[in-house]
Each structure stands twice: as structure tokens, then as C-alpha cells.
Amino acid sequence: MHRRATPGRGPSRRAEGMPWSGVREILDLALQCPNPIRLEVGEPSFPTPAHIVEGAMKAAQDGYTKYTANAGLFSLRTAIAKRYHRLYGVQIEPEQVVATAGGIAAIATSLIAMTDPGDSILLPDPCWPNYEMLCALLGLGVQRYPLQPNAFVPDIAQVEAQIDDHTRVLVINSPANPTGAVFGEEILRELLLLAQQYNLFILADEVYDELVFTSTPYRSFLQVAAHDPHRVIVVNSFSKTYAMTGWRVGYAICPEGLSVTLARLQEAFTSSPCAIAQKAAETALEGSQEIVTEMRETYRRRRDMCLIEAEKLGLRVIKPEGTFYMMVDIRESAQPSRDFAKGLLMSESVAVAPGDTFGPQGEGFIRISLASTEEDLRRGLQRIHRYLRKSSEQM
Ligand SMILES: Cc1ncc(COP(=O)(O)O)c(C=O)c1O
Structure with a gap:
């Protein structure tokens, strides 16, 4: 008997229901x-440092061309554990570390595990x-806990107000994308409580x-x-x-039992x-860390330049304490941030991330990236200011 071909049914509701990133939308238009x-x-404006690329070439020649353990190479997990001792003085075991395909895979498997x-x-x-x-x-x-638009840090009472019987995981991102905010130790302690x-x-x-610019040392959770x-699961990349965005290596640091679960989950993906x-x-962790300092100092210089330029123009920006992002306040335009971003691209040829893509509290802002040249940042801010003035005059 001939089985009749079933007509294609199209993607699942689940796939269709996945929200799409407004950053991608603007990027596609910008192209x-x-x-x-x-x-x-x-993503960083620097190429991957040469000694790391060489480490990869050597690895390929040395035969690292096969599957590894689900949790990753033990030598890498050991190097990561050492990093946490070097930077934060904490003692973690390599067995707690699960290497993943980028930070995003660490987040995905952690969420499934939890x-x-x-x-x-x-x-x-x-x-x-x-x-x-x-x-x-x-x-x-x-569920969403609002970050206050002056400094983008949480108010603990507002976080608590969102919790109900279904709440299972509290996500903390500091230094934060898109705001550049770094949460102080006290806030972290209150969130833990x-x-x-x-x-x-x-x-x-x-x-x-x-990528932290504060004089007070950064505290890991x-x-x-x-x-x-x-x-607690800490994710890094x-x-x-x-x-190294294109290399796709990240990791999760878990309580020991959970790391076994995460490693098993990776088998399915x-x-x-x-x-x-x-x-x-591994080469990146074992080599000189000067490149990390150099990149951080470059972002810091660009941030400081943008703060000065914004002040000169009378443009309100939120000073980032870390990352390579900066939020620009566009509330006086009274245009939704998505329309603002599209209008800015069309009339001033500047691509920015619309704040609404990051959540309701992002509305009224656009995010610019410091992973751009000083010249582009300066000209970009001038054009944002010009477009903001034009669009607020039209109100
Ligand atoms: C807050 C945050 N977490 C995690 C990631 C994941 O990065 P990757 O998957 O490249 O390691 C990103 C990337 O933009 C990010 O901004």
C-alpha cells in the first residue's frame, strides 16, 4: 500500500512562541x-588573541578532534577551578565545573536541571x-523584578513581591546586559536571603x-x-x-550533585x-592575563569618552559600572524605543538596540555598545542626540 505523503504541518506552537530579539531585528535592517x-x-570588538588561536591549532594537531567527556576536559575544568581561586579566593573542585557550548548552553541546561x-x-x-x-x-x-531606571539595581521588596508558589529560580545578572550595572555585595546578600x-x-x-570598572573589587556569587x-549555579563564558564568541565555550559551576545532572543533560544536546x-x-586561562586588562581598559576609555560626549550634548545616559553596554535615555522623544531605533537607523544611519527588547523596564531607553570605535561612538551619540531633538520637537 502506498502511504499518502502528509502535508507539512509547519513549526510547533512552542517554536513559533519563542520571542524574537529586537537587536536582531535592527541588525537585519542595518545590513x-x-x-x-x-x-x-x-560582542567584543577585538580578535581572539593570537596565542589562543595557536593553542587551538596545536590541539587539533595533537589529536583533540574527538568527543570529550560530557562535562568537558578535566584539564579545562581544573583550569577553571584555579581561576576562581585566583580571582575570588574560593575553593571549588573541578568536578563542580561543567564546560558547555557557550554560556547560553550552561544557562539552558541549568534551567532544565532546576x-x-x-x-x-x-x-x-x-x-x-x-x-x-x-x-x-x-x-x-x-516573572520579572524591575530594576530602577536611575541605576538599574533591584529593590528587594519589589523582587519579593513577584515571588509566588510557582517561582523556582531567581536569575541574577551582574555585571548586567543591557544596563552595565554591577550589583553591590549587600544587594547580592539580600537576594540570597x-x-x-x-x-x-x-x-x-x-x-x-x-569587565568591571569600579574600584571596589567585584564579588562573585x-x-x-x-x-x-x-x-547556586554560577554561569560564565x-x-x-x-x-571568543565564535568558539562557543562557557561553563556552569554547580553544587556537586547537580554538575552530574548537567553533564548528563549535555548528552541530549x-x-x-x-x-x-x-x-x-584552557590556553586562554593558562596564558598571560594582560590582554584581559587591555581590553577592559579600552572599554573603560570608550565609556569615559561617551560620558563626556553625552554630557556635552545634554544627552542623558546611565553610567555603566561594567560590561561594554550603555543605556541612553530617550524618554523625551515619547516614541516607543523600537520605533525610535528604526527611525534612527533610517534617518541617521545609526543602529542601536531598542530597550523594549530587554523587557518593559527597558522601554524609554536604547542600548549602545562600546564594542565600537571611539569615532563611531562620538558620531553615533551626536546623531542620536540630533534625532532625539527632532523627534521631541515633533511632539
Ligand atoms: C548576559 C549574558 N549572558 C550570557 C551570554 C552568553 O554568551 P555566550 O553564549 O556567547 O557565552 C551573553 C551573550 O551576549 C550575555 O549577554
């Missing part, structure tokens, strides 16, 4: 414009849109931890939760610190991160 100033980008469908995740507002994409795919509810009180997991996304590590890229990441 159609001749020579726009690109301030929407979310939740069941129907649970809810408490996200900062505004935040990196990919968390919400994952929640949609995993059948997780999203809340998590303890309501028995929540904490997912601390620290992928920008080496591993330090803050040293006495109660069982509810090589993407931002070592300009990627099995393990790319072996060659893992060796490149």
Missing part, C-alpha cells in the same frame, strides 16, 4: 543600509532577551565578571553564597573576557563542547 554606524552589536514545566523563573527587567526565549521553549513561566526564605535556586550569570552553595575550542579556552 540592508549602506555603511551604518553599528552600535547594536553584543525546573519542571509549569515552574516560573524570576528575571531582571530589563535583561538579556535569551533568558525569556529559553523559558518559552522550556514551558516555564516568566530571599532565595533561602522562599527556597529558590539562584542562577548567577557572571559572563561579564572581568560563589563568594557571597560560600556558606550555602547548594542552591570565554566569549566576552577573551573575545551537544554531548560536549568542541574539543579544540576547549583546549583554546
